[in-house]
Amino acid sequence: MTNTVVRGHRHGWWWKTLLAGFGLWVVTIVVTGATGNVNLIPTLILLGSFLVPFCVVLFAVERVAGTFAPIQLILAFFFGGVFGVLGASLLESDLHASPWIYFRVGFIEEFVKAVILLLIGRSVVPKSAPQGALLGACVGAGFAAFESAGYAFNAAVTTSGIDLASLLQTEVMRSVLTPVGHVLWTALLGAVLFGAAAGAGRYRFTRGVVFAFVGVSILHGLWDSMGGIAALLAFVATGNAIPALEYGFLRPGTDAEVASLSSTFYVVGLIVVSVIGLLALRVTLRRRRFRAN
Numbered sequence: 001m002t003n004t005v006v007r008g009h010r011h012g013w014w015w016k017t018l019l020a021g022f023g024l025w026v027v028t029i030v031v032t033g034a035t036g037n038v039n040l041i042p043t044l045i046l047l048g049s050f051l052v053p054f055c056v057v058l059f060a061v062e063r064v065a066g067t068f069a070p071i072q073l074i075l076a077f078f079f080g081g082v083f084g085v086l087g088a089s090l091l092e093s094d095l096h097a098s099p100w101i102y103f104r105v106g107f108i109e110e111f112v113k114a115v116i117l118l119l120i121g122r123s124v125v126p127k128s129a130p131q132g133a134l135l136g137a138c139v140g141a142g143f144a145a146f147e148s149a150g151y152a153f154n155a156a157v158t159t160s161g162i163d164l165a166s167l168l169q170t171e172v173m174r175s176v177l178t179p180v181g182h183v184l185w186t187a188l189l190g191a192v193l194f195g196a197a198a199g200a201g202r203y204r205f206t207r208g209v210v211f212a213f214v215g216v217s218i219l220h221g222l223w224d225s226m227g228g229i230a231a232l233l234a235f236v237a238t239g240n241a242i243p244a245l246e247y248g249f250l251r252p253g254t255d256a257e258v259a260s261l262s263s264t265f266y267v268v269g270l271i272v273v274s275v276i277g278l279l280a281l282r283v284t285l286r287r288r289r290f291r292a293n
Helices: 013-035 038-063 070-092 101-121 129-156 164-180 182-197 207-224 226-237 241-246 255-292
Strands: none
Touching: 013 038, 013 164, 038 070, 038 129, 038 164, 038 182, 070 101, 070 129, 101 129, 101 182, 101 207, 129 164, 129 182, 129 255, 164 182, 164 255, 182 207, 182 255, 207 226, 207 255, 226 255
């Protein structure tokens, strides 16, 4: 059965929702700070964690036409979030600290999202790369929203009570990075997966699909481990690599330089990973569009 066609109309609902939601978030912060009412903390967590992911879905829906029933996009968002974090939590429960732990996490979380993407998208006919990118973005946005809510909760709850500043800092950082994190990685995998299935009506696990899965998992791992990579590069650049490894301390007078360089390398690293992902998605969509024509 062919699904109801949903056309992409640019009504600007994504930025209207973003502005309205941001206003509500700010008002909630003010009221929470003024009253000290901890019952508003869940509202802050939900608004701060779900606003940007939901707007990303609206942005994609307005720009990509495809054979989607509205319920599929809703299921992609919420199943991608709920079952995504549950599945990842179960598979990551036995992980132990190691230099490769973030890459293992990357493969696990991208695998869970890929399974959800496959299940929800199996009835989409016909399949195309833009449709796969849209559905993948919805799955990734759902995962990002629920994961961010968990991080925000952990940041808020401390032994000394509710840390509102830490909660807001966590929400802002994760909201800004959401579009180039889970959303981008799953959109890229969805574009390749659906692009390979175009014309066949069924999934085809080609070398390109496998390569895309490995690629987004590595990007995920690099993203999560960027803090450690940035610190290592800062140690090397300041000549602290050997003192830090052998003696466990930095050379006198280099603490500020190491901290500054580490922050710079961290930001640059995230930008590089994001640009690689965005370019890969653009190339994938243009290549599939060219083949379709």
